[in-house]
Amino acid sequence: MFQRILVALEGSTSSRNVLEEAIALAKANARLNLVTVIPPMDVGYPEPIYLSMEGMQGVWTSELYQSHIVSWQQRKQEIEHWLRSQTEFVHRQGLKAEYDCPLGTAGTALCEVATRWQADLIIMGRRGRTGFSELLLGSVSNYVMHHAPCSVLTVQGIGQQAMGHSAKGTPSIATPGITPKNT
Secondary structure (H helix, E strand, O other): OOOEEEEEOOOOOHHHHHHHHHHHHHOOOOEEEEEOOEOOOOOOOOOOEEEEOOEEEEOOOHHHHHHHHHHHHHHHHHHHHHHHHHHHHHHHOOOEEEEEOOEOOHHHHHHHHHHHHOOOEEEEEEOOOOHHHHHHHOOHHHHHHHHOOOEEEEEEOHHHHHHOOOOOOOEEEEOOOOOOOOO
16 A cells, blocks of 8 residues: 655645545555645736836836735745644644645646655645646646656545535546546
């Protein structure tokens, strides 16, 4: 069975379902690593522009930059605090767990942590984007399934309930090189 399970959490309501699935699997004597990826500081940086006689100009003030830094640091601390509380919850279940808050792009960072930590399974949520929205916005779970160094279990998100999936979520396992089947 699985011994080292990386659990990708992003703070949404479906994260609880993902954590419950991980706890159930970890009861077979596995160790959990709860991971939330923190986006780089430049993500979401406000770059208002205006049109002048010289062309388009950016409004890049030191006050705006400092405000963005403070906001990003506060969000980072909130994420770390939340992830620490989730790890303590797992410990209260009598299971071994640690946590990690890497900086970066979600899919890439999750695969890097899985490689470094030598995970043999990644459990993560799936929002259920398809078609144009997946093409436009991308899919972290899709990226991880195709680039992970280990098996990946996806837990369907809340949005999938309307499509006939259970409220708890319907997990499916994908192994690198094998296309997952939706059940």
